[in-house]
Amino acid sequence: MAFPEPRPQPDRLPQHLLRTVDCQQGAVRAVRFNADGNYLMTCGSDKSLKLWSASRGALLKTYTGHGYEVLDADGSYDNSQLCSCSADKTVVLWDVATGQVTRKLRGHAGRVNCIRFNEEATVMLSGSIDGTVRCWDTRSRKMEPIQKLDEARDGISSLKVVAHELLTGSVDGRVRRYDLRMGQLHVDFIGSPITCVCFSQDGQCTLSSSLDASVRLLDKNTGELLGEYTGHQNKDYKLDCCLSEKDTHVLSCSEDGHVYCWDLVEGSVTLKLPVGKAVVQSLSFHPTEPRLLTAMEGRVQIWGAEPEEMDTAE
Amino acid sequence: MASDGESEEDFVTYGTPLEPLEEDEPLRKPIPVQDQTVKDEKGRYKRFHGAFTGGFSAGYFNTVGTKEGWTPSTFVSSRNQKAEKQNARPEDFMDDEDFSEHGIAPQQITTTEDFVSGRPDQIRDKARAISSLSAPIPGDTLLEELITPAQSSIGVELLRKMGWKDGQGVGPRVKRRQRKQNIDVRVYGCALPPSGSEESEDDEFAPENVTFAPKDVTPVDFTPKDDVHGLGYRGLDPLQALTGGSGASHINLFTLDSDRASLFAGSRKAGQHRKGGISGQGFGVGAMEEEDDDIYHRDAMSNYDTVLGGEEPGDGLYGWTAPQQYRQKKKDSSRDAAYVGKILEGFTLASKPEEAKTVFPPPALPRDYRPVHYFRPVVDTSSVSPLVAQALQTSRGQLSQDAPQQSRHTLDSTQRREMLGETSLQGPRSVFELLDSKDRERLNEIRKASEEKRSTLQDRFRSSTTPSHSHTQPQVSKAQPDVQLQPLVSDTQQQALSVWSSPTAQTGQAFKPFEKNPSKQARYERYVSHLKQGDKDALEVSLDPTMTEWERSREQDEFLRAAVLYKPSNSSLSSRFTRGKHEDDTDSVEVARDQEGDVNDKEAAVKMKMFGKLTRDTIEWHPDKLLCKRFNVPDPYPGSSIVGLPKVKRDKFSVFNFLSVLDDRQISQATPTSSSGGAPASSHGSSSAASGKRSRWDVAEQRPKVKEAEQQPDHTVTATSATTSDSTTAAESKVSESDAEQKTKKAEDEEEEEEVRPPIDLFKAIFASSSDEKSSSSSEEDSGKEEEQEAEPEMPIVTPAPPVVPQAPPTSSLINMTEPETRIADKGEQKDASSVKTADVDYEEFGPRLPPPGQVFPSSSSPVREEKPKKQSKERHKSKKEHKHHKEKKHKKKSKKHKHKGKQKKKKKTEETDDSSDDSGDSDSDGGDVIKTGFVSNEELLQRLKNLRGKK
Structure with a gap:
């Protein structure tokens, strides 16, 4: 594992509020950037999924068809498809342009917590409270998943896909990494229920936040602890964590209404972003720029490194 | 193809343009293929005839001349040309095409293949084209093509310039006398062994000032062996064979080795050899031969050795081998020489002879050994x-x-x-002895506690209910591990006894749990029959006294469990169910081959922050083929048909399966027993510590609860009642177990019917890790009403439950439903959040919750949390499982009843006792977490219970 080299100039952190978007869709359960960071998706508790322009904050499309609150969404690499999962136990594949449901897949026994496309958007992977990850083929019309990964002993709270690797975090306190190329499953025991897992941008580390209010950076290959980040509050809720665009900082939601930002190497809190009074539910980092999305209650806030000068909509 | 007129000069055109079509010209018919002809550059027809160079221009067009045949050529006198040399060259008979570039004898100068580079060098071609244009004779690069590279390499040229001559060695000249070049001993590759003979032969005069060139070195042959001949094979050299060249280097295939006449008769000179290289028997004597050889070889017996073994003793001068032997002895120093022609190129003789392998004789077989084995069936x-x-x-x-x-x-x-005839082992006889004193103490404590509890409860229920109710008592909780908790075992024993000796017990015993082991089954049956007779020490009687203590205790445990598990079902109950047509399946279950390691170790490692090897398990995992295809990776296990984790079949009834299951259960069971059973209960921490394993939800939940308890002193009252209700529940569960029929009946007509319920332990066992009931009594009080209102429309109306309700996990859905609001209220933020209604009561959720939606969207549902029943472990026996499911269902129903009941009660606002008991019932779900400050005596409890009943 190579830590990113210290940079001469201070890192640019998304500390200026650029825009606040009131999504008008109930509580925003998750907010996600698309693959290139130009658009963002918000999952509402009013069963709708909305697509926004990240730069203008304009609503582009609303996708309705879920039967209960939408919990997670992801966009394909070519922006032609969206996938979302919901508490109605279904996984839905959307056509971006028409807003129609391309496929609605039932199979999970409980609410589906998280969903991701693989790199080529040929497979959707969904993790559910029933403790399974199901791999759905987007190419075929089959209603059954390609494979069901039922190794977890409790609900899946988070999953990520990078290249040929699948990372899942489960409430049974384990982070599982499925290596398709090697045909191996690596199980890392964390102990406390996992709320969110991430790969680092360089693909060498995994980040996992758990209900014992700590975020841990583990070496992907050996499972050794590289860093532990504490100070925030996370005892009850499923909150997100992520790494900054250059792996320099670790960010996590907190129940005290802040987003905590730690220096990855030093482990010290470099930024405590006051988002609001309530719980910061979800956050998403721009893939290439220092830009952050946070979701609190019904609003989504967009944060950037520099204050936006002329065209601030507020 | 033809380009437009205006920009014609800009285009490069290929081929001949088609003639422009005239408007009025009639379309010409295309010429059919058979009429099309090919003409050469002189306008002659070319036809395919299949001649020398590609087929054209054969036939009479070129050779015969006319259609009719040969034209007689006109006579031309060649008298004048007589002096000229008539020299017919092959070119005289060649066609024009043969002289062309691709003909047999091209007349232009072309680079031969030796000098053509493999790849056409474009840059050089271009350069050449340019230079040819600028050359004095344009288009010609004669000079360049005339120059051909020299054949010999530059190294050879240099050597020559330095005075080297062919055949000499390279290096400074030496003073030694030059060796004879034509020595008959050729040395290959390796150096000669030091030979003294050479020095001794050098007795000729060698002048001091004469130097010689060094010897030429035979280069090592690096030609790879690419044929299938044997090592050292050389084909017959026709030159040598025919001209009879130096026979020394040529292997004469046709003379017998034993034909030693030639060797013996050394007088024959080399010149007298036959001219032909090939000679020997089988080849006759040619007419040109001067000599008449005796071609008809007569083999004499004297050619052969007549004695086996070594050489004859003595000087060995007799016999045909003698001269050869002498000669060899003489050349002993240069032993290699004897092998000339026999040693392969690149090999030398070994300096050390190879050691002979010792071969041991096979063992002698016994006389009566028969090579065929007979298997006794x-x-x-x-x-x-x-x-x-x-x-x-x-x-x-x-x-x-x-x-x-x-x-x-x-x-x-x-x-x-x-x-x-061995003596028994002296080591510890039971597992219990292996435990360290602390663990033993703990177990004792647990045992004592449960004993106490049970005794009091039993006393109580004996007094209040009929004993016939007792036989549906849960067994799962009783299934103690065999850690020799004797009192517990005896307790179970009693239970089993009560079960089997009850009048409703059916005599027909269909189930044979130990069918595999007949003797064991026999013992079990004996035990059951004893049970039926009401024998108290049925176990001791039926067990095999010859077994070890450990085995006996294990069997005892198994029997107990089996007896309780496969107790005779009620006639009413059994009439409702039919037996499965097919046996569940074979006696094996599929278990994942690679299992994750021990959790306790990992927890310890996590505590010490020793992530890495200790916390990581790597398991073989097979992705689906299609998944690999979709991910664009090769299948890591191309041949395997497994998907997921590799599974192995394991014996269903294996002791180890039971053991592992039991261990879990024991732990989960220990918690409630120790905490509720009047254990010191100094603090909840100690109790949970005693249990050794806490549920993961305790981690998050404990602290707030303690806080609450501290903040609100009036909680102690509830806590007290919690204890009370806990024991009450237990009592009740002990008390009355009616069969299903009864219950359904009751459910229909009696509102205030006594609730029938298995003891808490069962629930604990089922929902082993589900101790995350988060409700505190304060939350109950805060939000009880609204929760009721919400729950009302959704609840299926079932019979109201009795006043006292245990902490059934499903009720936690009700409790937890309001939990987020109370949490918020506690925090002091969003006071109005409590007005947000929770929508779906029956919606199950677990794991980390979602944050509350806030005020933004009042209609959105707040998260609801409920425990999913833990997955039943596969290893558990099927019927056991069924049993459990059954219980669960019952239980769920009951819990709903309870909700309804509680609701009703609250509406009525009846009595304080009601409330308190209800509250306690709910708050009890905290397990042992609430600090117990008081203790209610059993009498009091009973009194209260009766009170309640009386009111209903």
Whole structure:
């Protein structure tokens, strides 16, 4: 594992509020950037999924068809498809342009917590409270998943896909990494229920936040602890964590209404972003720029490194 | 193809343009293929005839001349040309095409293949084209093509310039006398062995000032062996064979080795050799031969050795081998020389002779050994049908019923020990002794506590209810591990006794849990029959006294469990269910082959922050083929058909399966017992510590609760009542178990019917890790009403439950439903959040929750949390599972009843006792977490219970 080299100039952190978007869709359960960071998706508790322009904050499309609150969404690499999962136990594949449901897949026994496309958007992977990850083929019309990964002993709270690797975090306190190329499953025991897992941008580390209010950076290959980040509050809720665009900082939601930002190497809190009074539910980092999305209650806030000068909509 | 007129000069055109079509010109018919002709550059027809160079211009067009045949050529006198040399060259008979570039004899100068580079060098071609244009004679690069590279390499040229001559060695000249070049001993590759003979031969005069060039070195041959001949094979050299060249280097294939006449008759000179290289028998004497050789070889016996073994003693001068032997002896120093022609190129003789391998003779077989083994058929009576067994018995005279004496595999360790006459081991006899004192103490504590509790409860229920109710008591909770908790075992024993001796017990015993082991089954049946008679020490009587203590205790445990599990079902109940047509399946279950390691170790490692090897498990995992395809990776296990984790079949009834299951259960069970059963209860921490394992939800939940308890002193009251209700519940569960029929009836007509319910332990066992009931009594009070209102429309109306309700996990859905609001209220933020209604009560959720939606969207549902029943472990026996499911269902129903009931009660706002008991019932779900400050005596409790009943 190579830590990113210290940079001469201070890192640019998304500390200026650029825009606040009131999504008008109930509580925003998750907010996600698309693959290139130009658009963002918000999952509402009013069963709708909305697509926004990240730069203008304009609503582009609303996708309705879920039967209960939408919990997670992801966009394909070519922006032609969206996938979302919901508490109605279904996984839905959307056509971006028409807003129609391309496929609605039932199979999970409980609410589906998280969903991701693989790199080529040929497979959707969904993790559910029933403790399974199901791999759905987007190419075929089959209603059954390609494979069901039922190794977890409790609900899946988070999953990520990078290249040929699948990372899942489960409430049974384990982070599982499925290596398709090697045909191996690596199980890392964390102990406390996992709320969110991430790969680092360089693909060498995994980040996992758990209900014992700590975020841990583990070496992907050996499972050794590289860093532990504490100070925030996370005892009850499923909150997100992520790494900054250059792996320099670790960010996590907190129940005290802040987003905590730690220096990855030093482990010290470099930024405590006051988002609001309530719980910061979800956050998403721009893939290439220092830009952050946070979701609190019904609003989504967009944060950037520099204050936006002329065209601030507020 | 033809380009437009205006920009014609800009285009490069290929081929001949088609003639522009005239408007009025009639379309010409295309010429059919057979009429099309090919003409050469002189306008002659070319036809395919299949001649020398590609087929054109054969036939009479070129050779004969006319259609009619040869034209007689006109006579031309050549008298004048007589002096000229008539020299016909092959070119005179060649066609024009043969002189062209691709003909047989191209007349232009072209680079031969030796000098053509493999790849056409474009840059050089271009350069050449340019230079040819600028050359004095344009388009010609004669000079360049005339120059050809020299054949010999530059190294050779340089050497020559330095005075080297062919055949000499390279290096400074030496003073030594030059060796004879034509020595008959050729040395290959390796250096010669030091030979003194050479020096001794150098007795000729060698002038001091004469130097010689060094010897030429035979280069090592690096030609790879690419044929299939043997090592050192050389084909017959026709030159040598025919001209009879130096025979020394040529292997004469046609003379016998034994034909030593030539060797012997050394007088024959080389010049007298026959001219032809090939000679020997089988080849006659040619007419040109001067000599008449005796071609008809006569082999004499004298050519052969007549004595086996070594050489004859003595000087060995007699016999044909003698001269050769002498000669060899003489050249002994240069032993290699004897092998000339026999040593392969690149090999030398070994300096050390190879050691002879010692070969041991095979062992002598005993005299009566028979190479065919006869297998005695061993038949297990339990596995074959009785008919077959009988047949076998008659045929063989004995059955493997007493086979244990025969096959040692069926013996157990005691029997084997007895047979061998060994003394028993001195080590600890039971697992219990292996435990350290602390653990033992803990177990004792647990035991004591449960004993106490049970005794009081039993006393109580004896007084209040009929004993016939007791036989549906849960067994799962009682299934104690065999850690020799004797009192517990005896307790179970009693239970089993009560079960089997009850009047409703059916005599027909269909289930044979130990069918695999007939003797064990027999013992079990004996035990059951004892049970039926009401024998108190049925176990002791029925067990085999010869077994070790450990085995006995294990069997005892198994019997107990089996007896309780497979108790005779009620007639009413059994009439409702039919037996499965098919056996559940074989006696094995599929278990993942690679299991994750011990959790306790990992927890310890996590505590010490020692992530890495300790916390990581790497398991073989097979992705689906299609998944690999979709991910664009090769299938890591191309041949395997497994998907997911590799599974292995494991014996369903394996002791180890039971053990592992039990361990879990024991732990989960220990918690409630110790905490509720009047244990010191100094703090919840100690109790949970005693249990050794906390549920993961405790981590998050404990602290707030303690806080609350501290903040609000009035909680102590509830806590007290919690204890009370806990024991009450337990009591009740002990008390009355009616069968299902009764219950359904009750459910229909009696509102205030006594609730029938298994003891808490069962629930604890089922929902082992589900201790995350988060409700505190304060939350209950805060939000009880609204929760009721919400729940009302959704609740299926079932019979209201009795006042006292245990902490059934499903009720936690009700409790937890309001939990987020109370949490918020506690925090002091979003006071109005409590007005947000929770929508779906029956919606289950677990795991980390979603944050509350806030005020933004009042209609959105707040998260609801409920425990999913823990997955049943596969290893558990099926019927056990069924049993449990059944219980669960009952239980769920009940919990709903309870909700309803509680609601009603609250509406009525009846009595404080009601409230308190209800509250306590709910708050009790905290397990042992609430600090117990008071203790209610059993009498008081009973009184209260009766009170309640009276009111209803």
